Amino acid sequence: MNDQAVERLFATLRAANPQPTTELEFTNVFELLAAVLLSAQSTDAGVNKATRRLFPVANTPRKMMALGIEGIAGYIRSVGLYPTKAKNLWNTSRILVEQHGGRVPRSREALEALPGVGRKTANVVLNVAFGEPTMAVDTHIFRVGNRTGLAPGRTPLEVEQGLLRRVPEPYRVDAHHWLILHGRYVCQARRPLCERCGVTDCCDLFQSARA
Numbered sequence: 001m002n003d004q005a006v007e008r009l010f011a012t013l014r015a016a017n018p019q020p021t022t023e024l025e026f027t028n029v030f031e032l033l034a035a036v037l038l039s040a041q042s043t044d045a046g047v048n049k050a051t052r053r054l055f056p057v058a059n060t061p062r063k064m065m066a067l068g069i070e071g072i073a074g075y076i077r078s079v080g081l082y083p084t085k086a087k088n089l090w091n092t093s094r095i096l097v098e099q100h101g102g103r104v105p106r107s108r109e110a111l112e113a114l115p116g117v118g119r120k121t122a123n124v125v126l127n128v129a130f131g132e133p134t135m136a137v138d139t140h141i142f143r144v145g146n147r148t149g150l151a152p153g154r155t156p157l158e159v160e161q162g163l164l165r166r167v168p169e170p171y172r173v174d175a176h177h178w179l180i181l182h183g184r185y186v187c188q189a190r191r192p193l194c195e196r197c198g199v200t201d202c203c204d205l206f207q208s209a210r211a
Helices: 003-016 029-038 044-054 061-075 082-100 108-112 119-128 139-148 156-166 169-185 204-210
Strands: none
Touching: 003 169, 029 044, 029 061, 029 082, 029 119, 044 061, 061 082, 108 119, 119 156, 119 169, 139 156, 139 169, 139 204, 156 169
């Protein structure tokens, strides 16, 4: 995908959805961190179902600690890998209280030091909560980056680095939201819905199939 096609792709996605955002439900930065931590190998809809019960009783690190690991687990049993996630969420809350005054840090290093928080989770928090132009590469973005030729890579990190190089500056803050939504609803894993896609003229896969 050449630079002109990259510009056209993001201009089209922005025109269709000028203010994209995460589909996870949250009202503060800690809730966002908790929701993203729970979302690994789970759908946003499934996480939202659990957090609608959890957050009204524990929407701060101190309140989450007070629930205890078993208490947290009781609220998130519908989420995949819930025993491990309950333990990670409790320990993350403890560290936030003991080391960060109960606040979510803005540093990538500090975020990635939290239990259950990897690079992708840190990228989501830095982007959604703090407005930093990060690229949180999940399975959808990995697929879109490779299929379209926008940012081919063998690993999520390679795709992330490719996106950081290729996405024009005006689109960087919102780019990962557009790409996630595009992969989730249009450029789907089993069969991309090219007939519904507004950016086929930018897509290497579509163009090669027509050649």
